[in-house]
Amino acid sequence: MAKPPEPLGTASRRAAMRLLDAVLRRGEPLEQALTAATRGVHGPDRGLAHAIAAEALRRLPDLDALIDSVTDRALPDDAKARTALRIALVQALVLGTPPHAAISTVLPLVDGGPRKLVHGVFGTIMRSGVLLPELPALPAPVELRWDAAWGEAMVDAAARAIAAPPLLDVTLADAAMTDHWRETLGGTSLAPGHIRVAEHGPVPETPGFAEGAWWVQDIAASIPARLLGAGEGRHVLDLCAAPGGKTLQLAAAGWRVGAVDASPQRIKRLRENLFRARQKAEVVVADVRRWTPPEPADAILLDAPCSATGIFRRHPDVLHRVRPSIVAEMAVLQAELLARAADWVKPGGSLVYASCSLEPAEGERQVEALLAARPDYAIAPPDAALLPAGIPVAEQGWVRLLPGMLADHGGCDGFFIARLVRR
Known part of the structure; x- marks a missing residue:
């Protein structure tokens, strides 16, 4: 008997699962793993797979804490059921995906008993009305290492910094044009030859990029x-x-x-x-x-x-x-x-x-x-x-x-x- 067709959007969630596996199990950089993990997935679906994986990694300790709070036995870190739940929860709680779409597109990623487990755990968390904490938790080994090196205040600042992706920084080829590009790009400047932009479309389509007037570079990376x-x-x-x-x-x-x-x-x-x-x-x-x-x-x-x-x-x-x-x-x-x-x-x-x-x-x-x-x-x-x-x-x-x-x-x-x- 033929399997029913998968819900629309399942391919991007399967790609997100491959991305998380590449990072967490094989230790590959997310950007390096993107091409192989999203093979056959194009356009907005490719971008969605990347966004799901990146936000799951940004909130991984908090997502796992939610999952562990409603399971009798902790799921293995590399279990497909845990990864599927991470993907469903980050969509519903961070990316604004309707819960029914978040769960229906990840259930095809698991088979047999784990499917019922994933559905049950997700439903329990959603019905509880729980939200992720405003301040993300850092992975415990990182928190311990940075606290020893820099102190508690730095760890707190790092948790605040990871809560959302950073703004776009650009370095200008001609620092004398700082005022011009600040006005053109609608940004602010933290130093001569630097512009920080909050809202923008695709970088290659942004004024000044194609003609080489500027390039993307974090303000810190421009200091050396x-x-x-x-x-x-x-x-x-x-x-x-x-x-x-x-x-x-x-x-x-x-x-x-x-x-x-x-x-x-x-x-x-x-x-x-x-x-x-x-x-x-x-x-x-x-x-x-x-x-x-x-x-x-x-x-x-x-x-x-x-x-x-x-x-x-x-x-x-x-x-x-x-x-x-x-x-x-x-x-x-x-x-x-x-x-x-x-x-x-x-x-x-x-x-x-x-x-x-x-x-x-x-x-x-x-x-x-x-x-x-x-x-x-x-x-x-x-x-x-x-x-x-x-x-x-x-x-x-x-x-x-x-x-x-x-x-x-x-x-x-x-x-x-x-x-x-x-x-």
């Missing part, structure tokens, strides 16, 4: 290149450069840029961004661990590969994928890259080290270790005028961006940046 100032034709190496936001900044600021990255696919995106923004750079596909520049540079910017826990607002999957072992692995790589880059700076030149991580092992500890090993380097505290208002310089001379900073203006990513000068 800002600290190098105007290039005036001097030579800078942008290491681990793709997809190229900082390369574009440096080129627009008058630097002669060498952009180096090991990934051919990411280099392709960098070249596309250079072409669209009408900027120039010498692009090199190479692993910095095995590559050496032909001559020293006036400046080097190393935005090192890292755990990326600082971008959890826009990529909540990092909170569930990144474990201490990954942080430790990244710290070893960062130390190797930083030691090599330090040899390539001319005397009197600058080395900017940055990472979009909230883990001290990937930020503060890296610079402390380099300074201990290299007496020819010293920290050069940045001029406060180069930083967005509200971003402080630490007493050690570096810049550490934490959740809660710029909160009244929409917040910012977590970042560590230090500018070092070779004596």
Whole structure:
């Protein structure tokens, strides 16, 4: 006997289940898993699958607490029934999907007894009238790690920051056009050459994008290149450069840029961004661990590969994928890259080290270790005028961006940046 047709919309929920499985069981980044997980799902349905998975990851501890509150025995973390309930509940409680549609489109994802369980648990939660807490809970291991590193206030600020996706930040090719683009895009500016936009359509269709007047870049991510100032034709190496936001900044600021990255696919995106923004750079596909520049540079910017826990607002999957072992692995790589880059700076030149991580092992500890090993380097505290208002310089001379900073203006990513000068 033929099975009845599945309810309309089931395909996007099945794709969302594949996305959650890729992140939570296999440890894949959400964006990296998107293509395979949504194969055969197109247009709005693909976007819906991504939204469901992202919001489920944003609220995962709270969703699981609801599920566990009405089950006699806890469902395994990787059980299809638990994942189906997460998908149904996040639709009904966060995305505004009518409950009957939320449950009917996930029931085909489970078979046999679990189907009755999913239907019963969902119905019990909906009838109770319970809502998710206003302030999301962070995964317990992350909360413990960040509380030990930064304190309770930072953890509370991080929970507030993850409650909703961040606003759109863009960096301008010409900072002198800040007022023009602020008015054109209907946004606000937190620094020269920066616009923050609350409401917008598809980015490629937004005025100024196609002609390269600006590119998407969080305000925190724009700071490393800002600290190098105007290039005036001097030579800078942008290491681990793709997809190229900082390369574009440096080129627009008058630097002669060498952009180096090991990934051919990411280099392709960098070249596309250079072409669209009408900027120039010498692009090199190479692993910095095995590559050496032909001559020293006036400046080097190393935005090192890292755990990326600082971008959890826009990529909540990092909170569930990144474990201490990954942080430790990244710290070893960062130390190797930083030691090599330090040899390539001319005397009197600058080395900017940055990472979009909230883990001290990937930020503060890296610079402390380099300074201990290299007496020819010293920290050069940045001029406060180069930083967005509200971003402080630490007493050690570096810049550490934490959740809660710029909160009244929409917040910012977590970042560590230090500018070092070779004596």
